[in-house]
Amino acid sequence: MSFKIVEYKDSYKAEILSVWENSVKATHQFLLESDFEDYKNMLQNFDFKNLDVFCLKNNDRIVGFIGLHSEKIEMLFLKSDCIGKGLGRQLTDFAFENFKVNYVDVNEQNQKATEFYRKLGFESFERTGKDDMGKSYPILKMKLKK
16 A cells, blocks of 8 residues: 655545544544534535645545644544554654644544554643533643653
8 A cells, every 4th residue: 555645635625524524433433413413514614724734645545634733733534444554643743743743632532542642642731521612522632741
């Protein structure tokens, strides 16, 4: 398999939304279906150019993506059949090498993601009872240990 990281283009939007949906359905079983639909609608109207977004491509298919803003990982999603194969690490290593990434927010209920970030050297410094959309999904705010 040949993987490469490329900068986001608007022509990729439908494909990364598909990756997002596939990933969330595999990793966020705690979400209510109505909340999932709210997030999906929000992302369909989201301008991904507001972030530094990079896509992981295998041949010509996008299999994952990472979104960065300032020093923070804002989003990291992989197709479900790509999870656990070192590809999330490939995207985060890219972010560490090219951006001054120090922070990430993660759903507390997404234990695999929480463990993933802990293995990368992040630690929790704050917990919120709700997410950024005001929904009752606790968020762990994490920062890179120095």
